[in-house]
Amino acid sequence: MTPPEKTATEVVCLVDDDLAILKSIGRLLASDGLLVRAFSRPQDFLRYVHVHLVPLVVLDILMEGMTGLEVQAQLRELSPSTRVIIMTGREGATTRSAAADMGASAFFTKPFDDEQFLRAVHSALDEHTRNE
Amino acid sequence: MSEATNPNWEDSLPAQGFDLTNEIFHSILSNMGDAVVVVDKEGKFLVFNRAAQRMFGADTAHLTLTEWSDRQFLYLPDKVTPLSLDELPVASALRGEKTNNAELFVRAGDFSTGLWVRVNARPLSNADGKRLGAMMVCRDISEIKEEEFFRAGQSRVLEMIAADKPLGEVLTNLVLLMEGQAEGLRCSILLLGRDGKHVRHGAAPNLPEIYVRAVDGAPIGPLNGSCGTAMFTRRPVVVTDVMTDPLWANYRDLAQISGLSACWSTPILSPQGKVLGSFAMYREEKRGPVPEENRLTEIATHIAGIAIERQRQQEILREREARISLAAESADVAFWILYPEENSAWMSEKGRLMYGFDSKLPLTCELILSRIHSDERARVKETYDRSCALHGTFESEHRLRLPYGKIRWVIMRGRCLKDEHGNLLETIGVTLDVSAQKQADLQLQLQREEMGHRNRVSLMGEMTASFAHELNQPLTAIANNASAARRFLERGNIDSTLLQQLLQDMVADSQRAGEVIRGIRSLVRKEKGARALLDLNAVISDTIRLLSSDVLMRESVVTPDLEDNLPPVEAVPVQIQQVLLNLIMNSLDAVEALPPNERRIIVSTRSIDGQTVEVSVRDFGAGLPGDNPEKVFDHFFSTKQQGMGMGLAIVRSIVESHDGTITAENVRDGGARFFFRLPSARIHPKSQAA
Numbered sequence: 001m002t003p004p005e006k007t008a009t010e011v012v013c014l015v016d017d018d019l020a021i022l023k024s025i026g027r028l029l030a031s032d033g034l035l036v037r038a039f040s041r042p043q044d045f046l047r048y049v050h051v052h053l054v055p056l057v058v059l060d061i062l063m064e065g066m067t068g069l070e071v072q073a074q075l076r077e078l079s080p081s082t083r084v085i086i087m088t089g090r091e092g093a094t095t096r097s098a099a100a101d102m103g104a105s106a107f108f109t110k111p112f113d114d115e116q117f118l119r120a121v122h123s124a125l126d127e128h129t130r131n132e
Numbered sequence: 133m134s135e136a137t138n139p140n141w142e143d144s145l146p147a148q149g150f151d152l153t154n155e156i157f158h159s160i161l162s163n164m165g166d167a168v169v170v171v172d173k174e175g176k177f178l179v180f181n182r183a184a185q186r187m188f189g190a191d192t193a194h195l196t197l198t199e200w201s202d203r204q205f206l207y208l209p210d211k212v213t214p215l216s217l218d219e220l221p222v223a224s225a226l227r228g229e230k231t232n233n234a235e236l237f238v239r240a241g242d243f244s245t246g247l248w249v250r251v252n253a254r255p256l257s258n259a260d261g262k263r264l265g266a267m268m269v270c271r272d273i274s275e276i277k278e279e280e281f282f283r284a285g286q287s288r289v290l291e292m293i294a295a296d297k298p299l300g301e302v303l304t305n306l307v308l309l310m311e312g313q314a315e316g317l318r319c320s321i322l323l324l325g326r327d328g329k330h331v332r333h334g335a336a337p338n339l340p341e342i343y344v345r346a347v348d349g350a351p352i353g354p355l356n357g358s359c360g361t362a363m364f365t366r367r368p369v370v371v372t373d374v375m376t377d378p379l380w381a382n383y384r385d386l387a388q389i390s391g392l393s394a395c396w397s398t399p400i401l402s403p404q405g406k407v408l409g410s411f412a413m414y415r416e417e418k419r420g421p422v423p424e425e426n427r428l429t430e431i432a433t434h435i436a437g438i439a440i441e442r443q444r445q446q447e448i449l450r451e452r453e454a455r456i457s458l459a460a461e462s463a464d465v466a467f468w469i470l471y472p473e474e475n476s477a478w479m480s481e482k483g484r485l486m487y488g489f490d491s492k493l494p495l496t497c498e499l500i501l502s503r504i505h506s507d508e509r510a511r512v513k514e515t516y517d518r519s520c521a522l523h524g525t526f527e528s529e530h531r532l533r534l535p536y537g538k539i540r541w542v543i544m545r546g547r548c549l550k551d552e553h554g555n556l557l558e559t560i561g562v563t564l565d566v567s568a569q570k571q572a573d574l575q576l577q578l579q580r581e582e583m584g585h586r587n588r589v590s591l592m593g594e595m596t597a598s599f600a601h602e603l604n605q606p607l608t609a610i611a612n613n614a615s616a617a618r619r620f621l622e623r624g625n626i627d628s629t630l631l632q633q634l635l636q637d638m639v640a641d642s643q644r645a646g647e648v649i650r651g652i653r654s655l656v657r658k659e660k661g662a663r664a665l666l667d668l669n670a671v672i673s674d675t676i677r678l679l680s681s682d683v684l685m686r687e688s689v690v691t692p693d694l695e696d697n698l699p700p701v702e703a704v705p706v707q708i709q710q711v712l713l714n715l716i717m718n719s720l721d722a723v724e725a726l727p728p729n730e731r732r733i734i735v736s737t738r739s740i741d742g743q744t745v746e747v748s749v750r751d752f753g754a755g756l757p758g759d760n761p762e763k764v765f766d767h768f769f770s771t772k773q774q775g776m777g778m779g780l781a782i783v784r785s786i787v788e789s790h791d792g793t794i795t796a797e798n799v800r801d802g803g804a805r806f807f808f809r810l811p812s813a814r815i816h817p818k819s820q821a822a
Contacts, residue, residue: 018605018609020605020606020637020640020641020644021605021608023609023637024610024611024613024616024637025612027612027617027630027634028613028616028619030616031616031618031619032619033623062681062684062685064684067684089597089601089604089605089608089681090600090604090681110605110607111604111607111608111610111611111612112608112611114612114616
């Protein structure tokens with residue numbers, strides 16, 4: 001099955017089922033001049049990936065219906081080039097290594113340092129550009 | 133005309149110079165039963181008729197009064213104090229004094245036992261009033277006296293019975309009284325043992341001990357001596373010769389040693405006709421009873437029946453009393469009786485101790501009432517008055533306040549006794565000291581609260597993921613928003629609307645964090661808080677949300693299935709949340725071993741008839757111990773490695789303290805279901821309209 005052709009807009013996607021987090025991280029990214037597409041339901045994001053080119057997604061781990069790791073696993077099939085940054089409310093070595101195994105670019109435990117986070121976002125985007 | 137035939141012959145005596153030669157007069161004196169003695173003023177006997185000679189001895193007719201007095205014939209009624217010369221009725225008659233119906237005792241040579249006489253004496257004077265001598269008439273009243281004494285003896289025995297003297301003493305006195313009524317008579321009383329089959333010694337003061345001992349414990353039967361047979365057949369048994377009678381075959385040796393020849397025994401029956409024992413008469417001569425002896429037997433069996441029956445009743449009473457007092461002594465119970473009419477009261481020793489009354493203090497109803505704690509006195513009095521009037525019984529739990537301020541918790545129970553017109557005669561009752569129990573209850577309640585608190589703290593330990601997540605989310609949002617704002621400001625391109633929204637969100641998020649902290653604090657707070665009207669659906673939704681992170685971490689699903697328009701309940705919010713947290717956490721543990729897609733828990737609510745609200749937590753795990761699912765509510769029951777076994781016990785005590793019930797059961801298509809029911813709150817019209 002061939003994926004549908006994707007448009008070439010470069011936006012950072014954000015998936016978190018907590019609206020407050022979604023809005024605040026969106027603003028943080030926007031304050032750095034990035035375009036943001038926010039999803040509160042992981043399924044909506046996966047549908048979006050089908051038709052759009054996504055260079056980077058920031059994923060929350062604990063979400064209702066589907067965990068961030070499950071989204072990451074599907075993403076590897078759908079869009080292997082999309083870089084992934086994982087966020088979690090709770091530090092856990094297993095989750096961190098599972099995310100790393102699946103090729104996550106960075107792993108953040110909420111709340112996190114804005115500078116570090118933005119640096120990780122940019123480096124992930126650069127990584128994506130280099131690979132394209 | 134002879135003097136003796138003259139109706140006024142006494143008047144003519146002086147003129148005749150004591151001419152007693154008249155035949156008729158002589159004949160009367162000789163044949164009359166009363167002793168007649170006439171003396172002249174020198175004390176010389178002029179008349180000493182035949183009856184007098186029988187009474188005092190023929191040889192005494194020729195004595196002078198002084199000599200006669202020296203022989204001591206007449207005694208005072210005590211039978212031992214002889215009358216002195218001056219005291220003799222004839223002597224005092226010579227002095228001009230009359231004696232009327234004096235009862236004296238006579239002891240003379242012929243009469244070893246003596247006899248009783250009624251004595252009349254008067255002076256004899258001529259028409260001029262000159263004293264010529266004196267006359268004394270003595271009538272033998274021994275028979276009347278004996279009968280009188282016999283009756284007095286019976287009265288004495290009956291008095292002993294009434295005074296509850298020991299049965300042995302009473303029966304011995306009765307036997308002695310009977311034996312005193314006839315020469316050579318010996319008697320015995322035997323009792324029928326409690327088993328109704330053996331005889332017991334009663335009284336036999338004049339039978340040899342060897343005989344008494346041999347008879348004690350012997351069986352009754354158709355051929356068992358006079359007494360054993362009489363008790364067995366319930367009929368009198370007369371054996372005139374124990375040496376030949378077959379009834380005595382087994383007792384002949386004993387009879388011989390004891391010198392007994394005849395034995396007549398009569399059963400002693402209770403008023404209801406029950407055999408109580410037997411009364412027997414023994415004689416050394418071979419004969420049957422004479423009518424007088426039959427009369428004695430009748431009296432003896434009647435009195436013995438009363439004595440034995442009474443003693444049996446007393447024994448029953450004493451046993452009952454002993455049982456009651458044993459129960460009272462061992463159970464810390466006070467017995468009391470109130471007599472409202474005369475405002476007096478009685479209380480057992482234990483009761484006086486309990487109420488702090490000195491053992492000699494006279495009690496009144498008021499005094500007892502005054503010991504009741506002043507906060508409760510009026511209520512107790514009212515309950516007492518109302519209950520007594522309505523049902524005739526009364527029960528109250530209250531505090532007593534003793535001197536020096538000591539407080540006791542008691543339960544008072546009473547019953548009113550009324551006369552046929554319904555007037556209250558007395559109230560009898562008991563007071564139980566339940567202070568220790570109350571103390572233990574209070575202690576238990578404290579312990580329960582402590583356990584409840586520990587349970588909440590430990591629940592929080594299990595919910596760290598949720599709390600961390602709940603706090604992290606708003607904190608992260610605040611941090612991000614603040615960073616974004618700083619960056620926008622640095623770049624100088626911030627839109628004021630965006631800034632406003634951003635700041636608003638920061639305020640909202642910090643409030644959200646505050647809520648989480650408040651939630652945590654309410655759970656760890658020691659005091660349980662007050663009851664409030666609660667919408668259980670809302671509490672369940674909050675609780676599920678609170679647990680959401682843990683549920684996610686455990687890769688489980690908690691699904692609410694809540695009925696709309698659920699009536700509110702009146703409950704302590706944090707306690708209901710504690711119940712839900714315990715039940716849901718338990719269910720999460722129960723589904724842990726299942727594959728993630730099967731780790732389901734359903735929390736549902738429903739209203740039953742609008743009166744009761746039911747909350748059910750159902751899992752699809754392995755279920756509860758099959759034999760007795762309710763065991764999970766016991767303290768220290770746990771199927772978990774780390775479990776203390778307190779969670780469900782606390783859950784139950786919380787539900788029950790809200791007048792609810794909780795049940796655990798296995799569901800047919802798998803898993804366990806816990807459901808608790810709480811009474812729905814009665815809403816006041818005002819709040820219903822609101």
